[in-house]
Amino acid sequence: MRDNKKLTVMVSSTVYGIEELLDRIYTLLTAFGYDVWMSHKGTVPVYSNRSAFENCIAAVDDCDLFLGLITPHYGSGKDGGGLSITHQELKRAIALNKPRWLLVHDHVVFARSLLSHLGYEREAGRGNLSLKENRILDDLRVIDMYEEAVLSEKPLRDRQGNWVQKFRSDDDAALFATAQFSRYQEVEAFVQENFRDSAHVSRTIQERRDNS
Numbered sequence: 001m002r003d004n005k006k007l008t009v010m011v012s013s014t015v016y017g018i019e020e021l022l023d024r025i026y027t028l029l030t031a032f033g034y035d036v037w038m039s040h041k042g043t044v045p046v047y048s049n050r051s052a053f054e055n056c057i058a059a060v061d062d063c064d065l066f067l068g069l070i071t072p073h074y075g076s077g078k079d080g081g082g083l084s085i086t087h088q089e090l091k092r093a094i095a096l097n098k099p100r101w102l103l104v105h106d107h108v109v110f111a112r113s114l115l116s117h118l119g120y121e122r123e124a125g126r127g128n129l130s131l132k133e134n135r136i137l138d139d140l141r142v143i144d145m146y147e148e149a150v151l152s153e154k155p156l157r158d159r160q161g162n163w164v165q166k167f168r169s170d171d172d173a174a175l176f177a178t179a180q181f182s183r184y185q186e187v188e189a190f191v192q193e194n195f196r197d198s199a200h201v202s203r204t205i206q207e208r209r210d211n212s
Contacts, residue, residue, distance in 0.1 A: 006035040007188060009181070010063035010093075013039040013056050014086045016073045021170040025067070025177050033184045037063060056085050057092055064191065066093040067177070070104040070146050070164075074139035087145050094148065094161075099191050101180050102149045102164040103173050107136050109166050112143045122147065 009029055015022065022040045029036045037044045037059050044059045060066060068090050075084035083091075093100050120126045126140050137143075147153075151162040167173040181187060 006033060007064045007184070007191070008035040008037060008062070009065045009067055010044075010059050010089075011036060011038040012066070012068040012086050012089050014069045014071050014073070014075055015040045016071075016075065018069065018071055021173055024170060024174050028174060028177050029181055032181050034065075034181065053085050053088070056089055060089050060092045060098070061096065064099070065187070066098040066100040068093065068100060068102040068149065069173075070102065070108055070142055070149065072105055072107045072137045072142060074142050083141070087141065090145055090149060094151075097161070097195075099195050100161060101176075103167050103176060104146050104149065104164050106166050106168045108142050108146050111137055112146060115143070122152070
């Protein structure tokens, strides 16, 4: 149980190439009143009996809110050929139906659209493609992440929580974070109303109210 009773936002572990943006998002979210777990800033709870991967996944399990960033850089995996930690964090957040907000870089959206028009649709259709010395995307699995985030496998009528905001610049991403998280009490009310089955979220909100 946390002493500060703030809602906790877990920011996905993507780091490479967006360090300044992460610093900016961290500053914004803490100013808005959240407890921010971000591997880039060293604020993710770390236990010495767990691997880096296990600590990150546990943070997704324990957070109240999840802010995911999908960039042109896929990131490192749990093992040599495994899914990246960031990818597995996203999968976990979706599987747990965490209250989530997602940002995707414009290059990822453009690459997906281009490949789809060329006949390479979805993960299976892109399976035989490879990237060599590509400065735009370093792994086609960033497109897989985007498709998972928008719940592309589900019929349109069943897609809830599939809003993914495209960004081209740090300003775009910071604007989204400000618009979505600046009204702390509204976020708290939204989570309480729509995710009341989440014991962790409900407990956090109730403890905060009891101590206000």
